[in-house]
Amino acid sequence: MTELPPLREVVNRHGLIATKALGQNFLFDEQLLSRIATVPGKLQGQNVLEVGPGPGGLTRALLRAGANVTAIEMDKRCLPALAELNEAFPDQLTVIQGDATKIAPETLFDGPWHVAANLPYNVGTALFTGWLSGQAWPPQWRSLTLMFQLEVAERIIAVPGSGAYGRLAVLAQWRSTPRIAMKVHRSAFTPPPKVMSAIVHVEPAAMPEGVSARMLERVTEFAFGQRRKMLRQSLKGLPGAIEALEALGIDSQRRAETLSVDEFVAIARVLTK
Known part of the structure; x- marks a missing residue:
């Protein structure tokens, strides 16, 4: 040494x-x-x-x-x-x-x-x-x-x-x-x-398929930008996000801090498509 x-x-x-x-x-x-x-x-x-x-x-x-x-x-x-x-x-x-x-x-x-x-x-x-x-x-x-x-x-x-x-x-x-x-x-x-x-x-780790990294960044930016508000409020400025919640069966009255990483990935995947 x-x-x-x-x-x-x-x-x-x-x-x-x-x-x-x-x-x-x-x-x-x-x-x-x-x-x-x-x-x-x-x-x-x-x-x-x-x-x-x-x-x-x-x-x-x-x-x-x-x-x-x-x-x-x-x-x-x-x-x-x-x-x-x-x-x-x-x-x-x-x-x-x-x-x-x-x-x-x-x-x-x-x-x-x-x-x-x-x-x-x-x-x-x-x-x-x-x-x-x-x-x-x-x-x-x-x-x-x-x-x-x-x-x-x-x-x-x-x-x-x-x-x-x-x-x-x-x-x-x-x-x-x-x-x-x-x-x-x-x-x-x-x-x-x-x-x-x-x-x-x-x-x-492995990257989930069918997801745009930029889209995930946008979803989290909107969701946590107003973290005390319900998703139906925090995500309303992101086109298609509320529809994505409905398609995935995610309650729009939840707050961002309650969603799992997998749920955020699922939302980003729907919006990527």
């Missing part, structure tokens, strides 16, 4: 301070970081996309696991620290300075890849939903291993009827399998965020 200086030493030497504007919270516990790197499974020789590596805590854990890491970092201050990792792990690390929301991962890899990231809180959900969207399925990514605020993680795995259940749960569950791999206490970060965090692991 490559010997590296402690992360705190690296951060202090480069004068790095986590910036709230960039949603940064640094992780220094290398044992915890190594555990996170094991969540996707064996990474030896696998391509991994990391967003927001910061000073490279998770990056070094992924590199030690044998992954070929492409890291996208917006903060130029972190580039010298990441350059040191490039020297320690020749030919395993590629660092791109830029905005991950504007870079298409499929342009970075010749084959499939995993995503592993302590996502910046301010862009995490947007990146996640972007990786879940699109008609092409299965996706080119093999798994997503992502750090979220615990509240967001619970929304991703939520079941119908629960307070956390909503559009994010449906989009995450209709053709993939998400789970909370571990919870991470706020004290593990520097600076400590105000909330607990969790690692969410997602793997692609």
